[in-house]
Amino acid sequence: MTRIAVAGASGRMGRTLIEASQQVNGIELTAAVDRRGSDAVGRDAGELAGTGALGLVVQDALDRVVADFDVLIDFTLPEATLAHAACCREHGKRMVIGTTGFTGEQRVLLDAASADIGMVVAPNMSVGVNLCLKLLDVAARVLGDEVDIEIIEAHHRHKVDAPSGTALRMGEVVAAALGRDLDECAVYGREGRTGARERKTIGFETIRAGDIVGEHTVMFAGLGERVEIQHKASSRMTFANGALRAAQWVMTRPPGRYDMQDVLGLD
Numbered sequence: 001m002t003r004i005a006v007a008g009a010s011g012r013m014g015r016t017l018i019e020a021s022q023q024v025n026g027i028e029l030t031a032a033v034d035r036r037g038s039d040a041v042g043r044d045a046g047e048l049a050g051t052g053a054l055g056l057v058v059q060d061a062l063d064r065v066v067a068d069f070d071v072l073i074d075f076t077l078p079e080a081t082l083a084h085a086a087c088c089r090e091h092g093k094r095m096v097i098g099t100t101g102f103t104g105e106q107r108v109l110l111d112a113a114s115a116d117i118g119m120v121v122a123p124n125m126s127v128g129v130n131l132c133l134k135l136l137d138v139a140a141r142v143l144g145d146e147v148d149i150e151i152i153e154a155h156h157r158h159k160v161d162a163p164s165g166t167a168l169r170m171g172e173v174v175a176a177a178l179g180r181d182l183d184e185c186a187v188y189g190r191e192g193r194t195g196a197r198e199r200k201t202i203g204f205e206t207i208r209a210g211d212i213v214g215e216h217t218v219m220f221a222g223l224g225e226r227v228e229i230q231h232k233a234s235s236r237m238t239f240a241n242g243a244l245r246a247a248q249w250v251m252t253r254p255p256g257r258y259d260m261q262d263v264l265g266l267d
């Protein structure tokens, strides 16, 4: 049995994870935490998720429950995830991290924590998106520098980071396949008199609207034909189930940083 704690219990993903954890064999939800001062603190985690009382009270600090779980599943904000990583490192607890929007410096701090604990970090836990990452690598290698590459993503109105972590990972995969450095070739949200497209750039466009769960399209556009690789998530359950699969997988791994490609055996 893998005992999990959910950080950000009252969030969109937190509530979905609480629900999913009750449906997966081999997973037991044994702790839930949220931001200090949140209305969710002190409430029953199951009631918060709308699945009925579980007898598990949401706490306001991870160190209060650190003896109660094996793997922390964290879908919060970068600053909160880093604080949780420090706590998990100190107490030898494994992590599954879905949070996006980390700066380069924050990524380095996460890497440091993974020297001592097993950690799965992935901007997208769905099987479909991780399959798309493999397809993107093949498409970029076959189509090469002849095509213009644009990445379009759409999410709900509440999302606070852009482009999405998934779009950025897609850009990294395509750039690596073509021998480009994404930091140098990325172009974000064009506006005004831009001039003609520079051939080796990778463009990113962001849509924020309504309740869109998460949609990503990578366009490889040449002269006379265009290939598009697209993924549309219609339920957050796909991310939650991936995170629970990662939690079970990381229990058998030595310290280190892993991603969903490792979990799914796609590397």
Ligand SMILES: NC(=O)C1=CN([C@@H]2O[C@H](COP(=O)(O)OP(=O)(O)OC[C@H]3O[C@@H](n4cnc5c(N)ncnc54)[C@H](OP(=O)(O)O)[C@@H]3O)[C@@H](O)[C@H]2O)C=CC1
Pocket (backbone or CB within 6 Å): 007, 008, 009, 010, 011, 012, 013, 014, 033, 034, 035, 036, 038, 039, 075, 076, 077, 080, 097, 098, 099, 100, 101, 122, 123, 124, 125, 126, 165, 239
């Ligand atoms: N990897 C993947 O597959 C996916 C990743 N994501 C990512 O997950 C993250 C969360 O997304 P989503 O659930 O929609 O966001 P929400 O804003 O709905 O949830 C975030 C939760 O974290 C809580 N929180 C903030 N600070 C802390 C803290 N210090 N300790 C504990 N909890 C805290 C928030 O509380 P409060 O609201 O009170 O501030 C909130 O409940 C985002 O970065 C998103 O991009 C999302 C879906 C899939």
Ligand SMILES: O=C(O)C1=N[C@H](C(=O)O)C[C@H](O)C1
Pocket (backbone or CB within 6 Å): 100, 123, 124, 155, 156, 159, 163, 164, 165, 166, 167, 213, 214, 215
């Ligand atoms: O914030 C979200 O909702 C999502 N965020 C992730 C990202 O930034 O890539 C993954 C998913 O598309 C949903």
